Amino acid sequence: MKKCPLCGREYETETKCKSCGVLLIDTETNRAVSENTGKKKHIRAEKKKADDKSRSGSGASGKAAPGNSASADGDPIMAALLGGRPAQNGKAEKREKREEKPIQPETEDKMDREIPKDIPEDVPESKKTDSEPGQDWITEGVFGTAGKKESSSKGIEKQKNEQEEKPPKTPLSEKKSITVTINPALIAVGAVVILVIAAVVFIVKGLGAKEEEPAAPVVQEDQYDTTDVPEAEPEPEEGPDLSNVTLNAYDSDYIEVTGHVEDNAGNLRFVFDTPQNIYLYDNYAQKEEVAENVADVSLDPSAPCALDGYVGRQMSVKGDMWKEGTNVVLSAWEVLYAEPEQDDPGIHQYQIVTEDCTWYDALTRCTAQGGYLARISSPEEYQYIVDMLNSGGYTNIHFYLGGRRDDTGTEYYWVNEQNEFMGDCLNSSDSWMSSYWYQNEPSFRDTGSDANGEIAENVMNLFCVSGTWYLNDSSDDLAGHYPDLLSGKVGYIIEYEE
Numbered sequence: 262m263k264k265c266p267l268c269g270r271e272y273e274t275e276t277k278c279k280s281c282g283v284l285l286i287d288t289e290t291n292r293a294v295s296e297n298t299g300k301k302k303h304i305r306a307e308k309k310k311a312d313d314k315s316r317s318g319s320g321a322s323g324k325a326a327p328g329n330s331a332s333a334d335g336d337p338i339m340a341a342l343l344g345g346r347p348a349q350n351g352k353a354e355k356r357e358k359r360e361e362k363p364i365q366p367e368t369e370d371k372m373d374r375e376i377p378k379d380i381p382e383d384v385p386e387s388k389k390t391d392s393e394p395g396q397d398w399i400t401e402g403v404f405g406t407a408g409k410k411e412s413s414s415k416g417i418e419k420q421k422n423e424q425e426e427k428p429p430k431t432p433l434s435e436k437k438s439i440t441v442t443i444n445p446a447l448i449a450v451g452a453v454v455i456l457v458i459a460a461v462v463f464i465v466k467g468l469g470a471k472e473e474e475p476a477a478p479v480v481q482e483d484q485y486d487t488t489d490v491p492e493a494e495p496e497p498e499e500g501p502d503l504s505n506v507t508l509n510a511y512d513s514d515y516i517e518v519t520g521h522v523e524d525n526a527g528n529l530r531f532v533f534d535t536p537q538n539i540y541l542y543d544n545y546a547q548k549e550e551v552a553e554n555v556a557d558v559s560l561d562p563s564a565p566c567a568l569d570g571y572v573g574r575q576m577s578v579k580g581d582m583w584k585e586g587t588n589v590v591l592s593a594w595e596v597l598y599a600e601p602e603q604d605d606p607g608i609h610q611y612q613i614v615t616e617d618c619t620w621y622d623a624l625t626r627c628t629a630q631g632g633y634l635a636r637i638s639s640p641e642e643y644q645y646i647v648d649m650l651n652s653g654g655y656t657n658i659h660f661y662l663g664g665r666r667d668d669t670g671t672e673y674y675w676v677n678e679q680n681e682f683m684g685d686c687l688n689s690s691d692s693w694m695s696s697y698w699y700q701n702e703p704s705f706r707d708t709g710s711d712a713n714g715e716i717a718e719n720v721m722n723l724f725c726v727s728g729t730w731y732l733n734d735s736s737d738d739l740a741g742h743y744p745d746l747l748s749g750k751v752g753y754i755i756e757y758e759e
Contacts (some may be wrong), residue, residue, distance in 0.1 A: 262288045501551045503540055510541040510582040511549045517597065519577045522568050523557070529569060531578070531591050532557040543584040552589055558582065561592035568593055570679070575600040601674065602683030606639040610759075611649065615658055615752035617740035620720040623661045623753035628678045634663030635754035636675040638684075640693060646723075646754065647730045656725040659739055661753040664721035666734075671705060673721055673734065687721070687732075694732060699724075703734035716742050723754075 263285035264271050265278035276294045277284055284293045503509075510516050520533045536554045543550055560568055564580065577597040583590055612632070614623075627634045637643045650656070664687055665680075666673045672689070674682040687694050688703055707716045718734040725731075736742045740751045 263294055264288050501540065501549065503551065505538050505553070506540040506551060508537045508539045508582075510539055512540070515579055515594065516582055517577060517579050518582075518591070519575075520557075521575050522560070522572045524569075524572045529560045529572075530557045531560055531568070531593075539582065539589065541582055541584050541589070543586075545584075545586045550584070552584060555589055558589040558591045561590050564592040564594070566593040566595055568596070570677075571596070571599055574602060601685065602677055602681070606642065608642050608645050610757040611635065611646065612755040612757070613650070613653060613655060613660075613752065614755065615655070617748060617751045618753070619741070620661050620665070620737040624663070624676075624680060627663075627753065627755045630755055632755040632757040633678050634661065634676075635756040636663045636684075637694075638675075643697065650723075650725075650730065655752070656728070658750055658752045659722050659724045659735070659747060661751075662721045662723055662732075663756075666703075666705075666719055668717075668719060671703075673703060697732045699726070699731035699733045702732070705734065707736065 262271055262273065263275065265281055265283065266286050267281040267283055268278060270278060270280065271288075272278070272285055275285060286292065287294055508516060508518070518531070518533060518537075520531055523530050523532055533556060536556045539552045539555050540549065541552060542548070566578075566580075568576075568578070576599040578591070578593045578595070579597055580594040581592045612630070614626075616623075618626075624634050635646070637646060650658075650660070664673050664675050673687040675684050675687065677683050686692060688698065689695065704718060706718055716736050718736055720735060720737045722733055722735045722739070723730055724733055739747045740749075
């Protein structure tokens, strides 16, 4: 293994350090590696001849010079390493002859080429050479430029100690590229500091400029002591005037209104009995206000309770109300009261159907046909229907009509297509129909000989006795309860208004 005496890098096959350009040191022999193998052989041959002469000389004299060994006296290299001390017992003459021997031009050129040309200037003088001046010519001739660095074992040990104490220097080729890492946070802090300093400078300059401006002349006016005058509090914003409000839809959980529903070309509106001053919230203006003299309002189509079936009927409604721009909207939650629906007293078109069915079947089938179970609303209509039945020969048929009572009630009413009561009571003493009921009717139940036990009577029908037609209350399943008497003798009348 070979090692650079300057930077400490190790190589296996190289003879010079790639970074420092100096000859490497063989770690096993602790000697510099020579580039010229032939030169090494030549030096070793001369060394061998000198050793032989030394041995022959010492053999002739019979003893060695005191203080020096034979190998040291005969070896010019060792003499150079030992500091150039004068040789004893004839060795000085040999060294003088060697010193007089001129250096070959080839060797001088080679030495010049081996001297590194890019030794860094910061290399200390102690590392540039460790040899004494008198030893340079020997070490250069034997070891090349590396000999200057390691002319003695003392210099080698000193270099080793310095290399162990100090880390190896970075090669020059590696020093060329330097990576600088900048922290973005430090840049941001620096920028903020610069901006703050600039702002302070501008502020100071501005204050200085203001101080230099001439003071405005003071106008002498009447002086008043304002130290004891309290600051005026801001006046609160005035809200809407609620003194004339008749309907508070803003602060209340719900409202109750009375009136009726009108259908204006498909647009349903709720008309109040009297105009209202309504305190409510305007969704468009995002504030509360008072809408004055409101006669009617729009109906919310998505309200929980639809009012399209109450057109023209007096009613009371519970719900909520608000404003959208110029339009006031009512959302009905519940119908508190609704006037019964009034039947059209006019004479319409009729269809006679004979079928053994129940009253509820007849009600459903009439609606499916686009009409409703017949409702007789005037004496004129009653007579028109009776004449039609007589001319058709239906005097033996019991016809269902569109009237019923509650299971627990005793008052009969006409019903609409949804089976809801409408109009006035049909069996009261002040009704025009009071004289058209059969005697002792309505009886609400049947206990006669034709009945199979007691049968509840809760619907209205029209039947003929001895050529006269009468109103009667009957069972809702005549054919089922009286199969022997009325099977094949049950029917109903469908009424169409168009």
